[in-house]
């Protein structure tokens with residue numbers, strides 16, 4: 001292939017933009033302070049250590065922790081052991097052969113801890129535990145954005161001068177996208193009794209903050225965007241290889257009932273077997289944005305999210321959209337909507353999520369593996385246009401990960417304005433007719 005020399009500055013500009021936008025993913029402009037904070041409250045001292053309540057709060061607006069949940073790890077500073085846990089468990093006991101009689105729950109120098117599954121006996125529970133490690137995002141449900149467990153630590157020192165803080169925290173949630181800070185001593189937490197009449201205080205408290213980076217989480221995007229409009233019959237597909245390319249054994253042929261039944265029944269092969277339907281884009285999730293109707297003062301968009309993963313039911317999914325007209329959302333059908341205003345002066349972004357018991361689960365790939373919504377936006381006369389792809393989203397995130405967009409030159413284009421007006425008035429007429437029919 002021969003490049004015209006004049007193309008180089010343009011190409012390198014694109015490359016720079018791409019590198020820059022990739023790097024920028026580590027910092028989430030729509031949720032700049034989003035983090036998961038892990039707080040250790042030492043509640044009491046014991047003869048050889050302490051009992052702490054560990055509380056994980058997901059302050060991220062739209063990135064939740066989905067099944068199979070979080071795994072928290074750390075490294076002890078000294079020779080600490082875990083005598084017992086309530087509401088969680090260490091995944092491995094490690095070598096406790098030094099102990100006679102009373103055997104610790106875990107003797108590993110770098111324990112890894114997981115939440116218990118729902119339905120454990122009450123005496124093994126504490127508040128906010130036992131949800132299989134599933135934690136909602138703050139924007140969706142702050143009351144479900146917390147996960148807690150209690151840990152009894154021995155051989156650790158038993159005063160605020162002798163305790164050494166654990167080091168090197170790691171959080172899988174469930175992928176490896178999070179990086180955690182050092183534990184930092186903070187003012188002891190003050191607890192207020194439910195009736196508000198008594199205040200108690202932790203003996204000692206330290207915080208760890210974990211932040212997400214999409215690049216750490218996965219090499220490729222995990223979702224892509226396709227586009228269409230009423231004013232052009234072209235459907236712009238997701239870019240090819242958006243989420244990696246097809247190779248042998250990396251995907252499941254669509255409609256392949258045999259493979260699907262294997263995937264569905266033999267759980268022991270789940271970890272190795274491919275679970276993504278073979279497509280040009282190879283993404284587990286495709287988001288389709290259809291500019292559906294043009295009214296005089298409003299316009300209407302249909303959003304669909306399609307699951308291509310045969311092994312995942314996406315519970316508590318979220319969809320974040322950036323579009324300049326989101327400052328004027330008039331109505332959203334079938335999804336919950338929340339503007340992401342606090343951090344944006346332009347009010348151009350918002351989050352969509354499912355309605356409980358209706359569509360808060362995006363089912364595994366197949367006939368029911370999709371969800372849909374329509375929204376009506378009020379046109380701002382000064383900026384609204386169908387030209388130059390203005391009606392298409394600037395960015396879309398599914399479950400907090402940025403989706404791959406088509407290149408602007410591939411967007412469905414506006415044929416010409418005369419044509420548009422014709423279509424628009426036809427559409428309007430059709431809409432009026434439908435409304436008339438519907439009201440009968």
Ligand SMILES: *[C@@H]1O[C@H](CO)[C@@H](O)[C@H](O)[C@H]1NC(C)=O
Pocket residue numbers: 033034035036037059209
């Ligand atoms: C973590 O998130 C909370 C809530 O948004 C914020 O107040 C806090 O400053 C954040 N912490 C860090 C270290 O970013």
Ligand SMILES: *[C@@H]1O[C@H](CO)[C@@H](O)[C@H](O)[C@H]1NC(C)=O
Pocket residue numbers: 160161
């Ligand atoms: C340890 O606890 C004592 C008594 O509660 C308190 O006065 C002291 O400031 C604490 N020291 C540290 C390092 O937190």
Ligand SMILES: *[C@@H]1O[C@H](CO)[C@@H](O)[C@H](O)[C@H]1NC(C)=O
Pocket residue numbers: 075076167168
């Ligand atoms: C913590 O991690 C750092 C860097 O990964 C490593 O150098 C250090 O040895 C680790 N500390 C412990 C106590 O494992």
Ligand SMILES: *[C@@H]1O[C@H](CO)[C@@H](O)[C@H](O)[C@H]1NC(C)=O
Pocket residue numbers: 037038039055057186187207
């Ligand atoms: C420690 O974390 C808690 C959230 O669990 C937060 O409310 C508190 O402000 C944090 N403390 C500091 C000093 O960041």
Ligand SMILES: *[C@@H]1O[C@H](CO)[C@@H](O)[C@H](O)[C@H]1NC(C)=O
Pocket residue numbers: 247248
């Ligand atoms: C796919 O497998 C076939 C035979 O098993 C092999 O010849 C071919 O090179 C493989 N292709 C890729 C892309 O791995």
Ligand SMILES: *[C@@H]1O[C@H](CO)[C@@H](O)[C@H](O)[C@H]1NC(C)=O
Pocket residue numbers: 265266267268269
């Ligand atoms: C599942 O797959 C494994 C390995 O391929 C095989 O040994 C096992 O018999 C299969 N189990 C069922 C129930 O088909």
Ligand SMILES: *[C@@H]1O[C@H](CO)[C@@H](O)[C@H](O)[C@H]1NC(C)=O
Pocket residue numbers: 310311312313363364
């Ligand atoms: C998804 O949910 C449906 C209905 O609850 C269930 O039958 C199916 O096994 C689930 N799929 C996975 C991969 O968990």
Ligand SMILES: *[C@@H]1O[C@H](CO)[C@@H](O)[C@H](O)[C@H]1NC(C)=O
Pocket residue numbers: 327328329330378379380
């Ligand atoms: C739409 O935006 C315009 C200008 O930005 C504003 O005056 C108007 O109140 C907005 N309409 C709605 C429904 O928010």
Ligand SMILES: *[C@@H]1O[C@H](CO)[C@@H](O)[C@H](O)[C@H]1NC(C)=O
Pocket residue numbers: 327341345346347
């Ligand atoms: C964004 O929304 C907030 C609250 O709805 C409003 O106070 C603010 O004026 C809006 N900003 C812009 C630039 O529209």
